Amino acid sequence: MTVSQQPDEADPGTSTATLYDAFLATANQLIARYSHLAESATTEHDHDAWWRRSMQVRDDRQAVPAHDRAQLTAHTTLWTTELTKLRANSPS
Template identity: 45%
Template sequence: MSEHQNTPTAVVYDIFTERSGDLIAWYTRLSDNATEPAEREQWWSKALQVRDTKRAIPAHDREQILAQLTRWTAELDVLKAAE
């Protein structure tokens, strides 16, 4: 994300953490509102995957943080557009 080019890595990591929380909350809501067990499990699995991905990326690995932040932002945009 070129918008974060001059932003300190610690701040980028905070944005990354916030974005993961936003996406987990969105997936959790979709899971809670699902009417079919398979759909509920699908959304819950996605929430856990985001949590696990966030935990796996070191706070100092700016390149990975930015790449994942880009993916999560795009995913949130798709989810919001579908609502």
């Protein structure tokens, strides 16, 4: 599932499993992006900052209950916004 395929929590036809799949996919994409930025960093400070962000997303991913539709959707939306910003600011 890609960021553009974000399901709608308010739609009763969207299963919780689908929301959870989108949540996991988005978290994993953001973790990968942060990890790449950490490995590409030119200073130890920048490396550590990106790595901490990656670990925070990992921790959040593990903390959100798989059945909590509101939290799944909120985190997916937040992370999608962050991914969009990172992609917009990255060189092509």
